Amino acid sequence: MTDRARKQRSRRWLARHQRAVRPLLLGAVAAGLLGALAIILQMGLMAALVHALLMKAAAPASLWPMMFGLVLAVLLRVLAQAVQERLGQYVSARVRQRVRAELSALWARLGPVRLAAQPSASLSNQWVEQVDALDGFYARYLPQQWLALLVPLCLLAVVFWLDWLAALFLLFAAPLIPLFMALVGMSAERISQRHVLQAGRLAGQFLDRVRNLTSLQLFGQVGRSIASVEQATQRYRAITMETLRVAFLSSAVLEFFASVAIALVAMYIGFGLLGYISYGPSPALSLFSGLFILLLAPEFFQPLRSLAQHYHDRAAALAAADTLAELEGLEAPATKLPAELRTGDCVGIHVQGLSLGYVGRGSILRGLDLHVAAGEVIALVGPSGSGKSSLLHCLAGFVQPDAGTISIFGHTPGAQPLAWMGQRPFLIKGSWAENLRLTAPDAQPAAMHQALAAVGLVELLTAQPSGLDSPLGEGGRGLSGGQAQRLALARVWLSDSPLLLLDEPTASLDEQSEAEVVEALQGLAAAGRTLIMATHHPALIGMADRVLRLSNGSLTDA
Numbered sequence: 001m002t003d004r005a006r007k008q009r010s011r012r013w014l015a016r017h018q019r020a021v022r023p024l025l026l027g028a029v030a031a032g033l034l035g036a037l038a039i040i041l042q043m044g045l046m047a048a049l050v051h052a053l054l055m056k057a058a059a060p061a062s063l064w065p066m067m068f069g070l071v072l073a074v075l076l077r078v079l080a081q082a083v084q085e086r087l088g089q090y091v092s093a094r095v096r097q098r099v100r101a102e103l104s105a106l107w108a109r110l111g112p113v114r115l116a117a118q119p120s121a122s123l124s125n126q127w128v129e130q131v132d133a134l135d136g137f138y139a140r141y142l143p144q145q146w147l148a149l150l151v152p153l154c155l156l157a158v159v160f161w162l163d164w165l166a167a168l169f170l171l172f173a174a175p176l177i178p179l180f181m182a183l184v185g186m187s188a189e190r191i192s193q194r195h196v197l198q199a200g201r202l203a204g205q206f207l208d209r210v211r212n213l214t215s216l217q218l219f220g221q222v223g224r225s226i227a228s229v230e231q232a233t234q235r236y237r238a239i240t241m242e243t244l245r246v247a248f249l250s251s252a253v254l255e256f257f258a259s260v261a262i263a264l265v266a267m268y269i270g271f272g273l274l275g276y277i278s279y280g281p282s283p284a285l286s287l288f289s290g291l292f293i294l295l296l297a298p299e300f301f302q303p304l305r306s307l308a309q310h311y312h313d314r315a316a317a318l319a320a321a322d323t324l325a326e327l328e329g330l331e332a333p334a335t336k337l338p339a340e341l342r343t344g345d346c347v348g349i350h351v352q353g354l355s356l357g358y359v360g361r362g363s364i365l366r367g368l369d370l371h372v373a374a375g376e377v378i379a380l381v382g383p384s385g386s387g388k389s390s391l392l393h394c395l396a397g398f399v400q401p402d403a404g405t406i407s408i409f410g411h412t413p414g415a416q417p418l419a420w421m422g423q424r425p426f427l428i429k430g431s432w433a434e435n436l437r438l439t440a441p442d443a444q445p446a447a448m449h450q451a452l453a454a455v456g457l458v459e460l461l462t463a464q465p466s467g468l469d470s471p472l473g474e475g476g477r478g479l480s481g482g483q484a485q486r487l488a489l490a491r492v493w494l495s496d497s498p499l500l501l502l503d504e505p506t507a508s509l510d511e512q513s514e515a516e517v518v519e520a521l522q523g524l525a526a527a528g529r530t531l532i533m534a535t536h537h538p539a540l541i542g543m544a545d546r547v548l549r550l551s552n553g554s555l556t557d558a
Contacts, residue, residue, distance in 0.1 A: 024090060036154050037154070047292035089139050099134065133316045173261030197323075198235060205228070258305065268282075347374050352405045353403060354367070355367060356399070376545050381548070387550055392501045392534055417497045418500070419439065419501070422503045430471065431466075432461065440494040455516060
């Protein structure tokens, strides 16, 4: 995809989320316009007070109405700014909440298999930093984008009414600021995209080093790992400083042209009041009109200054939207229920016309049909790479198929809880009890002891210094491969799900561990659970009610 197409996609993504909060954005703009009217009233009253005191020698007692009006104008200005900021923050919070909800739903639809290509550090970076990068764009930049046009027009109309020649000075200077902002902004967008990309890479690299710290120590690669992280950090620092350099350059350009324009207006008013200029409306200048124009001149450029300050928010939001929109491009088709099973409760598992393929591997499953009765034990056999794990992933809702329909007891995959155990058990850094409660949060110690006894881990638990509160390292560090597998099976035992999906549950186990796992699975089958296992183990095949062979993407009875 070309850079132009990516920018257009990012803008469409931002505009789509903008439509949902447009009334609130219009409210923020209206509050900003009300603040502009308060500014005009404030500056007008200040000029009138000075003119009355110096030129008319008015008594201070007679100026109380104007002073009271000046106080009201200041309060109105403060109130309008507070309302504008509050609405902007509310808009930003609404958009970020919606984006995170969409991300969560998208990740759930993609499932862990399709998301496996995305590093977890990059996903967490998208969830936190890139979504937060949208804050300034919706809270400040979008309202200010309209105010940078509308407020100067309002002030320009007042200045034109007072002195059209001074208004021309402001009018000619105003377009120079957006022009140079656009020139600087094109560079800022590219740098922001590099900044977001480098931040995701740095997070992934750091997380990878932390997770494999023990392996790095064992192989003596800690020094090289530290050096690589340091190099990545230096690259991130360089990009960050480049971003700041562009931001300061943009502000400097804006301040220069604004200062020059205000100075020209001040010189014109000064020479006009002294009588050195007799062209156009200059002879009609008074202290009131001249001071009024001078007070309005900085306020004329203030909305443009604010827009320049928030322009980097736009660049950051475009960079974040590019990544978030690219992730949405991974959207998978939703799994549908068979037409005859869409209403009412259904018994069993029904799969019709299931097809699945992966990029680079072609089709794995082709028009597959499967019907499993409740409480039935199914063994899936076939050569490695035939698609047994892929079929289990589809049934679990981990991956959405390219075609076909699936009904799990009358529901789509993932709509109801199920028990899953893969070839590599997922264990967290925590106690035995915390790992067991991942599938059964309310499990009591007695139930956990019973589950551990069923998988033959009671003796190992008894040898632990703190029993169920004994700690485990990340990934089950402290347990052998067979012990970790049986602990994951104990977690399945604790689950009350009617469906159990097991992917090679006896892989990498010794004979004694295999026998204990098989015995535990036989107990689960006797309890009326529905078991679907991908296995090569003769004992597991022997306990199955049906053995199905998967070959060339289709199922046949073995």
